[in-house]
Amino acid sequence: MNNSILFAVIALSAIGAMSAIILYFVAQKFKVIEDPRIDEVEDSLPKANCGGCGYAGCRAFAEKIVKNGSMDSLNCPVGGNDVMAQVAQILGLQADEKDPMIAVLRCNGSRENAPAKIKYDGPATCAFAHNLYSGESGCPFGCLGLGDCVVSCKFGALYMDPKTGLPTVVTDKCIACGACVKACPRHIFELRFKGKKDRRIYVCCVNEEKGAPAKKNCEVACIGCGKCVKACAYDAIELKNNLAYIDFEKCKLCRKCVDECPTNAIHELNFPPRKVKPDGVEEQVQSPSAESSVS
Amino acid sequence: MKTFKAGGVHPPENKFSADAAIEILPIPKRAYVLTSQHLGIPATILVKRGDDVKTGQLIAKSSGFISANIHSPVTGKVFKIEDVIDQSGYKRPAIIIDTTEDIWEDGIEPSDKIEREITLSREEIIKRINELGVVGLGGATFPTHIKMMIPEGKNAELLIINGVECEPYLTSDHRLMLEKGEQILIGTAILMKALGVSKAMIGIENNKPDAIAHLSILSEGFKGISVHALKVKYPQGGEKQLIKALTGREVPSGKLPIETGCVVNNVGTAFAVYEAVQKRKPLIERVVTVTGKAAKKPSNFMVRIGTPISELIEKAGGIHENLGKVISGGPMMGKALTSPEVPVLKGTSGILLMLKEESAREKISNCIRCAKCISVCPMGLEPYLLEKLTFIENYEQAESQRILDCMECGSCHYTCPAGRPLLDYIRLGKSKVSFLVRNRKKQ
């Protein structure tokens, strides 16, 4: 009995040792020689493998950046400037400072602002619903509210607000990888500057219809009146296809356009309350869903 | 009795309006004529605001190879050229015409007199079909004149006229065959001449014995036309299934029916061809069935294109208070409308009003791999697999499993015991795969 136990132990150990030796030699034989800097760069990356940089994963990005020898147009949105500086140090390169970005939902067609006229009964994917029909509110540009963006977000930075029926961006978690921008069949999400103290101004609508039909479906649609274009002193607002667009690179966050907008389609976030002028004309503009979106 | 072999389902027929004779619906006060009523590129608008138009006048011109002319269905003044919602709720350009007294364009003969003599030559027939905007009235609205032009190297030997009407509820083709049988046969003879074929088969499912008997008797006076009764099975009205049922030939995957030497046209198209060629009448009206369990008086109407669907529903006795869905087309392949205010198009074969409980979907549960979807798929596909592949976004695999062969007949979702929206996902997968294929071709 004792012998058999001993025999088993010896046999197993021998098999283990043999395997280890074989494995060692095979590993030596088939060793792939790589630039060691790739590993170093990869180690400094966040390893979220989100694809926000445009490459298949962090490894692919590290390979690309080492091979390229320069950091032009290569950026890890998850790591931000710190990580890129670190990578630059490893490679002895110069990293460009990039302004931090954030995903912005450009639709405010909540249940209240754009009441449903039809009921949708089908699979909860925006991609299919977009092919099928215009949307519960009838707005052919607005959010379908089925959450393809939420599914696409790997950072838990999006959730569906049950009250408004719209996806909501969690500011602290969003790293602007751009997955939601790609996932949305209606291209409602946009990556914009995060802004100092999270202050942002943007047109919260993507409806390209003329004023009347747009307003028919949604209280807070951009009607393409062009008042904001005239109000802007920095030439940052452009009116195209009945839709105003604020260029975030030109915008100086002066808030003049916000006051002008007749439908409250332009949202301002995280600004201090306005001083009420003596004649009381100016009031603070409420942007209902946007307030919650930055909390 | 003949039928196609693989797959198929038997949904309840519910042909409520089979005995309702075609009524002529009054001309609407305002007609909404969309410029994209056919498969292909939308037509180019020729009129402008304030123009006077006559019934049958060309108002939008074919603007590409796959496109079709559109004629004014009414007489009146162009009120506006504006985007209106189409069947899916998206905006499409349309010509809105305020109607006045009905005056037909010169040269059109609107009377009911039957014109039997076919005087035009082959080329003239195709030219006229093209000019007068005839498209396939079975639902796909493919421009008919393109079907008539046989590609080089191919040979047409048989014309098939589709009188199957396999969709439940719909009866517009059935009524047309009963009431305009002779015109359909003359139209068939015209199409035969245009194609240069000597044989035509009319396929009708045997749930319409009166239409089979009527056309069989009439067809004795026409050389080469025969009427065939088919066993009832959905989707027999699909082009490929009908060819299989009547001739036993299979259209190769990804190819057109002409590969088998067959050209398929709907009975409605045959009638439209007769009207266009013999009477110079453009395609400006069609038969539309208004039916369903939520319809008070199921009827068949002869309707001018551009009439708002709400007027048809009104005429059929209004709506039931428990209305769940308004569908353009049949219950298996039709499109649920977002609003009853959309106009009748060239391809609108029926308006189906469904009760809530009838149209409500089943609760979705796990796929139990019962393989019912495979056994009913008329194209021999694996719907459960295609759904899964689309869901996990493996489009390459979906393509190699022939997702593009799917004809969207809906048999899989109809039969699924787990209530899974198989066709919804397959459709999504198809759109993604065809996008990939297009991109590949571009490179």
Added chain:
Amino acid sequence: MDLLTVSGSPHVYDRTSVSKIMWGVVIALIPAMLVSFWYFGLGAVVITLAAVIFCVLLEYLIQTQILKEQTTISDGSAVITGILLAFNVPSNLPIWQLFIGCLVAIGVAKMSYGGLGKNPFNPALIGRVFLLISFPVDMTLWPLPIANRLVLTDAITGPTSLGVLKEGLLNQETVPELMSKLPDYTQMFLGNIGGSLGEVSALALIIGGFFMLYKKIITWPIPVSYLLSVFAFAGILHLINPDLYIDPLFHLLAGGLMLGAIFMATDMTTSPMTINGMLVFGFGCGILTVLIRVFGAYPEGVSFAILIMNATVPLINRGFKPKRFGEVVKNG
């Protein structure tokens, strides 16, 4: 008026449902259940009831307490697992062992894979095989029919006909000599033999099978190819040496073959999807069953054969596609 609904076509459904299918199977199991009550009496009733209750309860608890999801016990699939597991054990099995079997069947073979529709192996068979390997003595003590109707413990037991055959052949006896020790075929057809609860009566199982065929719950390929391949393979062996190999009719009627071919191998979730695939699957089950019965250590091979073939199902599904419409036939 309420809002209109929009969804993709089709807009009509044939209103079958998973639960209708599952309860249909339960109905199809009733004849065999009644036969088992008739022959094995009280023990059979207790085992069947206990297995069903255990399975349903375990599924409910796992779904609500561990997975925190909506419970699906009303779809009847747990009931089927319970009945089938009960059908596969002797009527005097200790209840605590039965409970372990149910736990393995529902907990391990079904819920850990994601519930109904996702399990690669037949849950009841996994439960049965687990019990057979863990408690070989209790699982092979077969109470004799009728004699034990009112007995719950200390039943008079005897071997199954397959067991008699295996034992005899090992003792160098020949088949013709053994025939006298085996029950005659009429008794086997009716079920008046020792064995697991549900497997004894071929007649009752066939009635259930025809009911399921009529209701389109199962399709013909699997049972037919399974039974035919068993008959053919056993027949060939019998022709080669009638002294060593018993005639094929015995194989058809003995043991759990009917139960396996009609109720277990045809389980939708764990069987192939296409007709050709099903034929291959049934054929494989048949060959393996006979191989295990004739050449293996166990007298009965149905459970193992079906479980082994279950493992090949993904491969079969990959290899055997339905006939595509318009498939371009390659010439030469």
